[in-house]
Amino acid sequence: MDVTKTVEKILAKNEGQLSGIYFVACGGSLVDMYVAEYFMKAESSKCFTGWYTANEFCHVPPKALDENAVVILCSHGGNTKETVEAGRIAQSRGAQTVGLTHNKEADLFNVSDYSFLYDWGADAEVKNNPMAIILDLTVSLVAKTEGYTHYDKFKEGMGIIDTVVKNAITQVQDRVKVFADNYQNESMFYIMGSGPSYGHAYGFSICSLMEMQWLDSTSVHSGEYFHGPFEVTDQDRNYIMLMSEGRTRPLDERAKTFLQEYAKNVEYVDAKELGLDLIPSEVNEFFNPILFYSVLSEYRLALSKVRNHDLDVRRYMGKVTY
């Protein structure tokens, strides 16, 4: 499927009556949906939304979920049980479901009214990754129902983001090696970010560090930092600070000012410095996480190499019963 056709079919079926868009997945797939929910809260005045880890959606589905709602589901492997069950529940409430996966034989297809078999890997363009597809689908649904002033600029951004990402990956090659060398023996990392990018602060913590490196980690929202978490800051704690372009940048700047004074081990990953300002300023905030995911993947790869801990090593996932 492609986004335009999917949007057309959804709106043909519900006669243009869109009551809500919900985002349901687990772990890394859920992370990829965070920015789409951020967009909904910031730019839709007519639709409900929600960002749910699938098993919670299954046990406590939103009361507002009805036949005019769309539920977007994503499972990389395609068979995540709670995500498939969430699709079944969404359909039983009459909602239309969109499923995204990288598996041609996915169980998710059985509960998806519309399906996307997405590209993945180093050669795939980021605009064909689930994060971009879900965001494009969401923005397009809102644009076609209640309107979105900057829709043309958003589409323009979709045409530019792959160039931005490719340049940024080249740009960080040296610094990720320095980072990996400096931090190879550290065991705990604080990942900070705000707004559209908080999902990827969380994602780098749970997927890249906990899951793929078995390292302790947490994510801290730049705005929340000053209301508890900053008390733990000292010259020994390690921070990765995601500096977003867009409306929440002042939150990140405030955290940076504090970290520069009271911390020593901080890696700043700055979307502006990495070229995100090539995308029109009215919409570039929504592209932060697409850039950050690709750039942070370079950081984790470098770290995995110097630590001799392959990114694919698992001890429980797919190996034991749970």
Place this chain on the structure above:
Amino acid sequence: MDVTKTVEKILAKNEGQLSGIYFVACGGSLVDMYVAEYFMKAESSKCFTGWYTANEFCHVPPKALDENAVVILCSHGGNTKETVEAGRIAQSRGAQTVGLTHNKEADLFNVSDYSFLYDWGADAEVKNNPMAIILDLTVSLVAKTEGYTHYDKFKEGMGIIDTVVKNAITQVQDRVKVFADNYQNESMFYIMGSGPSYGHAYGFSICSLMEMQWLDSTSVHSGEYFHGPFEVTDQDRNYIMLMSEGRTRPLDERAKTFLQEYAKNVEYVDAKELGLDLIPSEVNEFFNPILFYSVLSEYRLALSKVRNHDLDVRRYMGKVTY
């Protein structure tokens, strides 16, 4: 103010048209609002909602925020700049604002159409704490506008929760000392929970451990655990597992089963074992966090004593510029 009168006045002013209830605060005050947003998502089919750290609300207010919305604000000290600014923005959009604080001279009063000066401290009844007031206000607004089937049982629960909490505090006195002795030299804790209680897993991490004990910590949603974070689990990692009563208990049970097999250092804090089932089963899930906050406060007090790190010690908050 009291809850009933506030609800009456709000609905008199907006002629019963409630478009949304938003929860805006920072740190511990924001944590106290989590369950009210959970209730909205689970039990309201007509109102928008959102749970915002105040500075993000200020920079990216929800587009759906309008003159029929209610914005609930909370600041313990009463002068948190971004929370006061959020109130100003909410009022400028025509929304009605409710402010809660423990400070008689709070700046928050200046941007609150309705104000609660709440009780606090060991002698205060939990039903007069901000968490219960905000929850009661939210449930009552929904009950009076779109209806809530279990409203009578919820009100019954409000009359029982102080007894449950008092009994539970007595019940845990020995175990919190054992916990503190066993974990006094540990430096990193994973706090897990789900559904209505996830907010307090987050809260114990950022307030009780990072802020008050300068300890590393993170919170993990029981449902997300199996999609990344569980890979870090081993015999040396430390967990506090909040077992909730209610619809998301199966998520916690699943995590418990795994932890019992693959972890050693786990403290289970179980709302059922601590007497929450005294409250009718249709509504007791909403009271989990009220119980957990009080019980976890005993854990942190015991830990602070054995570590000789007073809960009130700060190095930045209120001491340096930020």
